Amino acid sequence: MTEDAFRDLATPTLSASESLVLRPVELDDAEEFLELVRKNFDRLTAWLNIVRVPSTVEERRKLLATDMEPTRTGDRHWWMIEWEGKLAGTIDVHAIQKRPRWGLVGYWLGDQFTGRGLMTESLRAVTDWAFTELGLTRLEIQSSIENRASCGVPERLGIGRESIRRQSNVINGTAHDMASYVALADNWPPKQPDKPLPQRTVDVDEGLRLRPVSADDQQAMWSAIDTGRDYLGEYLPWINEYPSEAAHTSGFRKRLFEQDFYDRSGNYVVEYRGELAGTAGFHVPNRDNGLEIGYWLREDLQGQGIMTKCVAALIDITIFQMGVHRVVIRAATSNAGSRGIPERLGFKHEGTLREAGFVNNQYLDLEIYSMLDYEWLRRSSKA
Secondary structure: OOHHHHHHOOOOEEEEOOEEEEEEEEEEEHHHHHHHHHHHHHHHHOOOOOOOOOOHHHHHHHHHHHHHHHHEEEEEEEEEEOOEEEEEEEEEEEEOOOOOEEEEEEEEHHHHHHHHHHHHHHHHHHHHHHHHOOOEEEEEEEEEOOOHHHHHHHHHHOEEEEEEEEEEEOOOOOOEEEOOOOEEEHHHOOOOOOOOOOOOEEEOOOOEEEEEOOHHHHHEEEEEHOOOHHHHHHOOOHHOOOHHHHHHHHHHHHHHHHOOOOOOEEEEEEEEEEEEEEEEEEEOOOOOOOEEEEEOOOOOOOOOOOOHHHHHHHHHHHHOOOOEEEEEEEEEEOOHHHHHHHHOOOEEEEHHHHHEEEOOEEEEEEEEEEHHHOOOOHHHOOO
């Protein structure tokens, strides 16, 4: 498709459902649309940089005319969202790059229209049109990771999160980490991952299980970190990122929000006799079909074989369920407790990474252990 074809293609009316219609923005929308902005101004400014709405009709038409200018050159396609004949919000494809054939999508709804699935269906209709008619190959949605309502729209359509753009947008003086969700024309609608995802709850032993992290774990997690700060902080550099409960709450929520069904990583709470004992998990598999396992356990529960059993269960997940070829564990040379886990499980010691860790303003040597799939199969009763 040529650049001229992009420029000349008019924004069409799209029917998302029987009662949900997307129609091209018009200058006559100025009064009603900007009144909707005014009514939702406080809510919208938490996530969007928007100007104060003018009070007169003439000023509103002038403002909308300025915003509409990119629609005349094909750099933007902009729709009003109407539900049951009422103006509910807006959605657009903007910053269109004609040669690489991609664009950004933005949207919002009036408060009284949220929770009905209107934006999910609107995004589906716009994405269908952009790929099949406009000829784009990539659509990107950027949303603050703390704006769960906005992030939930692409997630419900199976659009995967590609990255977190740290502090990439400043809104009313506050820097926001932005989640980048990407839809691709050659994978629309999105297909499920080729390999199965790990099961989400694992009964490891009597009274011991691995389960997904939930919002209800925040208080117990903070208590474990704060009371064990000296012990855990000796080898875990991220402990110092949480000097207060408020800092931990913010970081915990961000990590929880960043969980992505499509990234095939796993982060589990270690639950022992009904209480949070620590965490264990694995990173996203790399291009060579390998991954790394990490873990920590409360000091008062050391020496009972808890983490050794949990790590063995994680290896079963990664090798039997996910088809991973190589599992790696790294531990500081001086951390005998952490090193003992791969050693007890039969990992091969590959060597030492000299001063490869930096904790508490000092460099630490790290020992590297690995397990290959066929080695684990020979050891496992599940083979």
